[in-house]
Amino acid sequence: MNPRLDQPLRLGTRRSKLAMSQSGHVADAVRAVTGRPVELVEITTYGDVSRENLAQIGGTGVFVTALREALLRGEVDFAVHSLKDLPTGQPDELVIAAMPLREDARDALVARDGLTFEQLPDGARIGTGSPRRMAQLNHLALSLGKRIETVAIRGNVDTRIGFVRDGELDAVVLAAAGLNRIGRGDEATELLPVDSVLPAPGQGALAVECLASDADLIAALGELDDPYTRAAVTAERSLLAALEAGCSAPVGAFADLLADGQIVNEMRLRGVVGTLDGSTLVQLSTTGPVPQSYDEAMALGRELADEMLAKGAAGLMGERSL
Numbered sequence: 265m266n267p268r269l270d271q272p273l274r275l276g277t278r279r280s281k282l283a284m285s286q287s288g289h290v291a292d293a294v295r296a297v298t299g300r301p302v303e304l305v306e307i308t309t310y311g312d313v314s315r316e317n318l319a320q321i322g323g324t325g326v327f328v329t330a331l332r333e334a335l336l337r338g339e340v341d342f343a344v345h346s347l348k349d350l351p352t353g354q355p356d357e358l359v360i361a362a363m364p365l366r367e368d369a370r371d372a373l374v375a376r377d378g379l380t381f382e383q384l385p386d387g388a389r390i391g392t393g394s395p396r397r398m399a400q401l402n403h404l405a406l407s408l409g410k411r412i413e414t415v416a417i418r419g420n421v422d423t424r425i426g427f428v429r430d431g432e433l434d435a436v437v438l439a440a441a442g443l444n445r446i447g448r449g450d451e452a453t454e455l456l457p458v459d460s461v462l463p464a465p466g467q468g469a470l471a472v473e474c475l476a477s478d479a480d481l482i483a484a485l486g487e488l489d490d491p492y493t494r495a496a497v498t499a500e501r502s503l504l505a506a507l508e509a510g511c512s513a514p515v516g517a518f519a520d521l522l523a524d525g526q527i528v529n530e531m532r533l534r535g536v537v538g539t540l541d542g543s544t545l546v547q548l549s550t551t552g553p554v555p556q557s558y559d560e561a562m563a564l565g566r567e568l569a570d571e572m573l574a575k576g577a578a579g580l581m582g583e584r585s586l
């Protein structure tokens with residue numbers, strides 16, 4: 265932490281509307297807990313400038329590396345990432361000091377004419393570049409007895425919704441959290457239930473990262489941490505890592521708490537891997553005591569990964585092409 269108490273803490277952020285909105289909220293919370301000014305430092309990442317397909321370039325932290333380099337060079341004091349964009353390997357010099365309370369983890373459908381997925385016509389064109397979404401949307405369509413055409417698109421949230429507004433596509437699928445954070449949540453025509461479409465591991469959650477050596481800042485940022493969010497996303501990311509899948513693999517995962525009356529006593533972790541055409545999915549869940557430590561959360565993810573691998577998950581993850 266910048267030791268001069270009258271100097272602002274510098275928060276490194278991507279400059280998209282979504283990133284600025286989530287960083288703005290974290291900045292407000294950090295001002296409240298530290299009593300110090302926080303200034304946003306905008307950083308451009310490779311993922312922001314490259315127009316390549318994410319399924320091809322993804323998996324290596326394209327939205328993250330430049331922010332981490334700024335941290336390591338001491339140009340910023342902490343950084344805010346979308347957790348689902350963060351590679352599962354954690355560099356020794358950096359720590360995730362906080363994972364704040366998760367937003368809605370679900371995927372949202374934004375379709376023309378207020379349509380739900382079930383109401384979309386046979387042959388509907390749906391925009392998404394995500395292999396995970398393609399596999400599960402195709403599977404859902406097959407189960408409803410229709411075909412859809414998935415169209416690889418990229419761009420920020422406004423651009424993607426624009427494809428529906430200008431009539432080029434029947435629908436797009438995006439993270440509900442992203443829509444909510446930029447104030448366009450009411451444009452979702454359906455929130456896809458996790459029983460049908462499992463979100464990306466960590467979707468809807470943020471990671472607030474700083475130097476591992478900055479003990480004062482780690483303590484201050486720790487006030488923003490939500491232990492249940494941390495346990496859930498740690499289990500989801502452990503599943504992803506144990507499947508040896510990158511963030512561009514067709515893997516979905518979601519952990520939630522199960523309550524017996526008022527008492528929360530278990531965590532359920534669900535996972536899915538599938539072929540892009542949706543013809544084959546391996547979808548399993550496991551339930552255990554709510555993890556009380558990083559190691560317990562990691563163990564829950566590994567346990568489910570082992571079960572999925574025993575059911576042939578590895579053979580479904582090779583596909584990267586569209």
Ligand SMILES: NCc1[nH]cc(CCC(=O)O)c1CC(=O)O
Binds near residue numbers: 347439466
């Ligand atoms: N891959 C880009 C990305 N990274 C995080 C979000 C949304 C917000 C979140 O999941 O926290 C998005 C957009 C999307 O998938 O629609």
